[in-house]
Amino acid sequence: MTRVTEIRYVGYGVENFDAERAFYVNDWGLVEVAAEDGLAWFKTHGHDEHHAVRLHESDANHVEVIAFAADTRADVDALHEKVVAAGCRIVHAPRALEAPGGGYGFRFFSPDGLPFEISAEVARSTKRAMARWEGMPVKISHIVVHSPDHQALVRFFTDVLGFRISDWLGDFMCFLRCNEAHHRVAILPGPPCLNHVAYDMLTVDDMMRGVHRLKQRGTDIRWGPGRHTAGNNTFSYFTTPGGFAVEYTSELEEVDFETHQHKVHIPGPQVMDQWGTGVGGPQTMPHPAPDARLFQASEI
Numbered sequence: 001m002t003r004v005t006e007i008r009y010v011g012y013g014v015e016n017f018d019a020e021r022a023f024y025v026n027d028w029g030l031v032e033v034a035a036e037d038g039l040a041w042f043k044t045h046g047h048d049e050h051h052a053v054r055l056h057e058s059d060a061n062h063v064e065v066i067a068f069a070a071d072t073r074a075d076v077d078a079l080h081e082k083v084v085a086a087g088c089r090i091v092h093a094p095r096a097l098e099a100p101g102g103g104y105g106f107r108f109f110s111p112d113g114l115p116f117e118i119s120a121e122v123a124r125s126t127k128r129a130m131a132r133w134e135g136m137p138v139k140i141s142h143i144v145v146h147s148p149d150h151q152a153l154v155r156f157f158t159d160v161l162g163f164r165i166s167d168w169l170g171d172f173m174c175f176l177r178c179n180e181a182h183h184r185v186a187i188l189p190g191p192p193c194l195n196h197v198a199y200d201m202l203t204v205d206d207m208m209r210g211v212h213r214l215k216q217r218g219t220d221i222r223w224g225p226g227r228h229t230a231g232n233n234t235f236s237y238f239t240t241p242g243g244f245a246v247e248y249t250s251e252l253e254e255v256d257f258e259t260h261q262h263k264v265h266i267p268g269p270q271v272m273d274q275w276g277t278g279v280g281g282p283q284t285m286p287h288p289a290p291d292a293r294l295f296q297a298s299e300i
């Protein structure tokens with residue numbers, strides 16, 4: 001089946017471009033790969049995806065694009081047809097992409113109005129071997145979004161985009177895979193918005209070193225450190241200067257894409273966090289609110 005196979009990057013519109021840019025380069029641990037006036041692209045050290053984050057100066061903090069990969073140009077065309085058939089609003093049909101790294105892709109709004117891109121043939125960048133204790137992000141691990149009809153959005157991700165269900169937490173949080181990673185996307189009930197973007201760290205020690213660096217630089221942990229049950233990954237959550245939640249994670253479970261059978265985890269304090277030693281909880285994370293630009297296409 002034609003499907004999405006990876007996450008590429010998340011594009012944000014931000015009111016304070018300079019603060020957000022400084023956070024990602026100096027604190028979070030990304031590398032700026034291209035920039036023009038009010039626009040910049042950033043990659044991770046340990047992966048050759050062309051960029052993992054795009055920042056764009058804006059009059060509101062909002063999500064401009066969540067970009068996924070498909071394997072081939074033919075897959076992009078086929079996914080476009082499926083997204084059209086599903087009744088989604090298309091921003092642009094498949095075409096050559098103008099962003100650094102190029103590629104061939106299309107943009108659309110999810111049924112809830114969040115902007116997505118699916119592309120192939122984007123240029124690969126460089127990567128370097130990472131060593132334990134560096135505490136720098138290797139790659140994007142996963143994104144989590146809210147939906148007013150989360151069951152319908154799960155069906156959209158499975159039936160249209162080709163994701164598979166890896167686990168449920170109760171009946172309210174669904175973990176979805178598009179490759180061997182236990183989840184690349186998770187969906188929660190709530191107003192249509194991005195909940196957080198997580199970055200893989202090489203080891204749990206790297207996550208802790210990242211926590212330490214952020215603390216020294218004035219960004220305190222919002223929730224964690226801990227270890228989730230679904231996916232068995234460690235977690236530490238923070239917020240960027242623009243108020244977006246970001247996560248350092250490690251040791252996310254790998255599963256067989258074709259054969260993995262999902263479980264339903266019964267919600268409870270030590271299911272959300274198997275360690276139970278960290279600070280905060282879901283209640284100390286930013287309160288979800290509808291994205292400020294639903295169904296409004298970014299000009300870039």
Ligand SMILES: [Fe+2]
Binds near residue numbers: 142144196235247249
């Ligand atoms: Fe996460």
